[in-house]
Amino acid sequence: DEFEKAKFTPTPASQVKPPLIAECKSHFECKLLNIYEITKTRVIIVGEAVAVSIDQDLFLKNFAKQKGQLDPLFYVQGAYFGLGRYVGKRQ
Numbered sequence: 001d002e003f004e005k006a007k008f009t010p011t012p013a014s015q016v017k018p019p020l021i022a023e024c025k026s027h028f029e030c031k032l033l034n035i036y037e038i039t040k041t042r043v044i045i046v047g048e049a050v051a052v053s054i055d056q057d058l059f060l061k062n063f064a065k066q067k068g069q070l071d072p073l074f075y076v077q078g079a080y081f082g083l084g085r086y087v088g089k090r091q
Helices: 002-006 056-060 063-069
Strands: 026-039 042-054 074-076 079-082 085-089
Touching: 042 056
Parallel strands: none
Antiparallel strands: 026 042, 074 079, 079 085
């Protein structure tokens, strides 16, 4: 289980089937619109954001000052990235 391996807690999403990560400060729930195969190893995934949520405490405490607390995680081409840094590879 990827959640257990990463020590994250799954929590139900409001609009999509895959679970959210409870430890994240914000979430974008998206529905897949299309996958464009650019090459055999490169694709562009296009989705529609159907729900967005943010931790209430973070939002209420002057969001501009608190933005440093956000540390988004992206999954691209089999690897995980944070803003400007490599985080790890999917096993």
